[in-house]
Amino acid sequence: xxxxxxxxxxxxxxxxxxxxxxxxxxxxxxxxxxxxxxxxxxxxxxxxxxxxxxxxxxxxxxxxxxxxxxxxxxxxxxxxxxxxxxxxxxxxxxxxxxxxxxxxxxxxxxxxxxxxxxxxxxxxxxxxxxxxxxxxxxxxxxxxxxxxxxxxxxxxxxxxxxxxxxxxxxxxxxxxxxxxxxxxxxxxxxxxxxxxxxxxxxxxxxxxxxxxxxxxxxxxxxxxxxxxxxxxxxxxxxxxxxxxxxxxxxxxxxxxxxxxxxxxxxxxxxxxxxxxxxxxxxxxxxxxxxxxxxxxxxxxxxxxxxxxxxxxxxxxxxxxxxxxxxxxxxxxxxxxxxxxxxxxxxxxxxxxxxxxxxxxxxxxxxxxxxxxxxxxxxxxxxxxxxx
Numbered sequence: 333x334x335x336x337x338x339x340x341x342x343x344x345x346x347x348x349x350x351x352x353x354x355x356x357x358x359x360x361x362x363x364x365x366x367x368x369x370x371x372x373x374x375x376x377x378x379x380x381x382x383x384x385x386x387x388x389x390x391x392x393x394x395x396x397x398x399x400x401x402x403x404x405x406x407x408x409x410x411x412x413x414x415x416x417x418x419x420x421x422x423x424x425x426x427x428x429x430x431x432x433x434x435x436x437x438x439x440x441x442x443x444x445x446x447x448x449x450x451x452x453x454x455x456x457x458x459x460x461x462x463x464x465x466x467x468x469x470x471x472x473x474x475x476x477x478x479x480x481x482x483x484x485x486x487x488x489x490x491x492x493x494x495x496x497x498x499x500x501x502x503x504x505x506x507x508x509x510x511x512x513x514x515x516x517x518x519x520x521x522x523x524x525x526x527x528x529x530x531x532x533x534x535x536x537x538x539x540x541x542x543x544x545x546x547x548x549x550x551x552x553x554x555x556x557x558x559x560x561x562x563x564x565x566x567x568x569x570x571x572x573x574x575x576x577x578x579x580x581x582x583x584x585x586x587x588x589x590x591x592x593x594x595x596x597x598x599x600x601x602x603x604x605x606x607x608x609x610x611x612x613x614x615x616x617x618x619x620x621x622x623x624x625x626x627x628x629x630x631x632x633x634x635x636x637x638x639x640x641x642x643x644x645x646x647x648x649x650x651x652x653x654x655x656x657x658x659x660x661x662x663x664x665x666x667x668x669x670x671x672x673x674x675x676x677x678x679x680x681x682x683x684x685x686x687x688x689x690x691x692x693x694x695x696x697x698x699x700x701x702x703x704x705x706x707x708x709x710x711x712x713x714x715x716x717x718x719x
Contacts, residue, residue, distance in 0.1 A: 333376045333403065333440060335391045339569070340542035341370055344535055348378045349390060357382060357481075358531040360503050360512040365535025367517055368568030373440035374535065375485050375513040376402070379410060382511065383479040398479060405433045409479040411471055415444060415458035415491040417451055424467040425460075441569040444488060445616075460491045465498040472502060472510055483511045490521035503529045537567035547572060564624045575620060583624040584649060586610075591656075594696040602693040611685035618685060622676040629669045632657045636665070660700065667699050 335345045351357055365371035377392070380402040384392035392399050401407035412432060413425045425432070428451065435442055435450045444458060468484060476482045486492075492499075503512055503526065514530060516522055543562035546569055547553040553561070553576065564583070565572035586609060593601040613621060628649065634640070635657040675692050679685065 333373055333380060334394050334399075335374075335377045335381070338370050338373045338377060338440075339546045340538050341374060341535065344374060344533065345377075345390075348374070348533070349381065352378075352382055352387070353389075357511065359506050359510060360530045361514070361533055362519075362522075362527065362530040363513060363515045363533045363535055364519055365515075365517065366537050366568065367443050368441050368565070368570040368572070369535050369537055370441060370569070371517075371535045372436070372442070372485075372487055372515045375515050376405075376436075376440070379481075379483040379485065379511065379513060382481050382483070383407070383409070405436065407479065408477040409482045411468070411482070411484045412487065413460060413464055413468055413484065414447070414487040415460055416464075417448070417456040417458060418461055418463075419456075421461070422463050423461070424464045426467065439570070439573065441573070443570040446570060446574075458488075458491055460486075460489070462498065465492070468499060469502055472507060475507075476509060481509050481511045482507070483513065485513045485515060487515045489514045489516055489523075489526060490518050492523065492526070497523070497525065500525055500529065538569065539567060543567060543569055543572050547576075551576060563627055564620065566623055566627055571620070571623070574616065583621050584628075584652075586621065587625050587628060588652060590693070591696070591700075594693055595700040597697050597701045602697070603690060606689040606693055607686050610689040613685075615679060615682070615685075618679050619676055622672050622679065626669055626672045626676070628653065629665050629672065632660075632665050633662060633669075636662050664699050668696065671695055671699075 335349070338345070363371045363375050365374075380399060381387065381392045383398045383402070385396035385398050386393040392402075394403070398407060402410060405412075412429075414432065416423065416425060416428050418427075431450055435447060439446065448458065472482060472484060474482075506512065512530070514522075514526070519527065540559075540562040543565055544555075544558045547558040547561060548555060551573070561572050561575045564575060590605050590610070592598075593605060610618065610621070631649070631653045635653060671692055675688055678688055
């Protein structure tokens with residue numbers, strides 16, 4: 333994969349290219365970025381650039397023998413390690429190499445959920461087991477076949493757990509011309525002993541414009557639809573791709589009705605909405621809905637802070653946000669965002685949706701109906717959107 337095939341992240345690309353051209357390639361690097369930001373794709377493009385036989389000033393050539401093999405992920409000196417769902421204790425990442433290549437080449441912004449969907453995971457937990465750690469040591473103890481560097485890319489080292497201790501000495505004192513690239517999403521879940529042995533490469537979330545460009549150029553989505561999805565996905569291309577099959581207009585209508593019931597403390601309606609609508613969306617749709625709600629609330633804050641040029645939403649959404657912004661404080665909106673983020677976290681961990689959404693609704697009632705804030709909300713109930 334070449335850098336020019338990756339959307340956005342220009343500063344990171346320039347930094348990575350500069351380290352190679354200035355001969356400052358650190359043997360162990362941690363690419364840390366949120367899901368769907370392109371961190372894995374950047375690691376592969378970086379490895380390809382390092383081993384390119386005819387490097388250009390700003391990218392790999394894409395034509396040499398090394399680049400052609402990298403483009404297909406079949407270079408003998410390129411190795412991958414990633415979480416998998418082992419059926420036998422001796423299974424390693426190599427057991428699923430064919431599925432890995434096909435999945436990455438089809439979608440270099442993949443998430444763990446997307447990777448799981450490509451395998452027969454059943455109810456097994458994702459893991460990088462001890463057999464994989466030993467296989468890594470064995471592969472990297474061999475000399476490079478044809479490239480200058482042997483490269484190991486470990487995707488989601490958070491799943492190494494204590495097995496990662498077996499790799500510490502290898503990461504700290506690797507064989508000559510060996511490059512470790514760890515691609516992670518959550519630094520807090522990585523062994524500190526591994527973090528201390530790597531150089532951090534921080535990768536930021538993509539902006540909505542990048543996601544929109546990706547959708548219009550790679551998925552032939554019309555501009556209006558791409559704008560809506562980019563807004564909801566919050567810089568996550570994997571999330572944007574999943575949202576392509578959903579109608580985001582439904583999220584807007586549901587959010588408005590739900591908030592109407594919360595601010596007016598309609599107990600019966602809240603129970604019905606929580607049990608008959610929100611809880612029946614399905615886990616992935618619930619997560620998408622909460623991300624959408626978080627982003628709508630962020631637009632409210634942008635308006636309150638008087639930066640309307642950063643607000644990019646549809647006319648109906650803008651009408652709602654403008655009305656909502658007039659009647660509630662930044663503190664209330666901030667608390668709402670925190671609650672939505674916590675709910676998203678618990679949904680990911682299979683919380684009971686009926687209990688979760690009813691509890692969330694009641695907490696929103698406290699924020700908007702009963703807590704004391706320095707603003708009047710008397711007239712808000714008569715607005716067109718019921719706020």
